[in-house]
Amino acid sequence: MIPEELKIELEKQVASAVTPREAAVDVMKELQAHYGWLTDDAVVEAAELLGLSPLQVEELATFYEMIYRRPVGRKVIHVCDSISCWCAGSEELTDHLKKRLGLQLGETSADEEFTLLPCCCMGMCGDSPALSINGVPHGKLTPEAADKLLEQAE
């Protein structure tokens, strides 16, 4: 269950949209921020808020790269694997992160601290290779610079 305060805030957001479902992505993001991922309960709650069926929310939730329908760690790392980052050594960077975190892409650490995921071009091509930690982009990364970021995140 989401707190009453958040529910009222989201109802307001839905009411101010041209049609209720226009607010679907906003609502999913807010619920994900609350639960850490878009839980089954959150899908039902989003559906109620938006006047949709849970299935209609599900078909949106599974479409977007940054909506998580499975549990993730407290820090979600997305490493860009598109072409400009590839040119700048993203494969080496990804291998380094896998080794350091002991994770394959798509996995979450046992202590639920980190999730490692690939992602599509972040628009950081001028600062490649790039990754994001909980949505904050970082560029011009070497394995050493990535280590530093992870230490700060820990």
Next chain:
Amino acid sequence: MEQELVLFKHNRKHRPVTFAEYRKEGGFEALEKAVKKMTPAEVQQAVIDSGLRGRGGAGFPTGRKWSFVPRDLPGPRWLICNCDEMEPGTYKDRLLLEHNPYGLIEGMTLACYALGVRHAFIFIRKGYEKAAENLARGIAEAKGAGLLGERILGSEVSVDLDLHLSAGRYICGEETALINALEGKRPNPRSKPPFPAVKGLWQGPTVVNNVETLAAVPAIVANGPAWYKGLARIPEAAGTKLFCVSGSVAERVCVELPLGTPLREIIDRYCGGMRDGKKFKACIPGGASTQFLTADHLDVPMDYETVAKVGSRLGSGGVIVFDESHCLVAATLNLITFFARESCGWCTPCREGLPFVKEILQRIEAGRGEERDIELLREHIKYLNYSFCALAPGAMAPVDGLLAHFEDEVREHITKGCCPLAGKGGN
């Protein structure tokens, strides 16, 4: 001679330009000129005459796109700014908005005036929160100064501007998928016709334009279409364009240049040449869905028509440079992997075809390819034109370029039974 700037004119080095600075440097004077001295049809005519073409990738003439909106249809009509910049190699719209949100806000207000739109949206991709913050602040400032919202500058014109923050998916940049996304529907593309200009957002007439396109409109209205057209380097081109360069260049920059600037000049003069003295091998001129250009093309003027003439597209202006150490089969495999993952799955050629093409390239790169794989790739360049939207044909553009210019390199993988460059990406 220093290049005349339109899009980056107001940029400061390490911070966004402020509202006061933008105003002081002539910002919003175009809007004032339009609502006080021009009819909506005159604004549209200026954009038609300027030769401005869509800067998102397709290069469709902007004024013509506007003219497809029927003037006499009842009910609301909509303008959407496409800031779903997810084309690999493209980062110009992010930099534009991180430097200056006001140019887009003024450009959109002018477009709304020309098109009779009351309510417009800016569709922003995930990861561009900084750009979105700048826009939210800019919208509030413009409203506060009577330049946006109810009765702009005391006139009869009212325009509302709202932000829609997306959650990450390449296909949302396709204009009909974007319309579905904005409506809160699963963002599969829609079948055309009807085109958005007649039936788009909530079934109303809708124009979807890229950030850079709309941000060019104030200068066109302020200085006139002939002035804008004349900014280009060659007579058949019009205006300036942002080129954002990545890959093996010394300095990866995003720079505003006259359309028609040769590729060589972009690399040598603005990027300081190649990185670590490496030799230029190829580049993708306009984002992931364009054909490779080779060293033979370095003197091609970068404009829509001239780049099309040599078998590629100007696209988004996202130039990705490869050097002699890069394996272009591996690079193409990286590009196809992106497109296969980003296919929305709606139509069979794209959903099934792209993973199949990816498998062929994987096989060749791993040294397990056969001669007939080259023919298979060629056939699929044709087959994937039968897809529902432009994603799959765009995805096959690098494959097309690979076979057109580097067939020998592909064949070498097959005859040697391994990648001659050891699958080199990286530094």
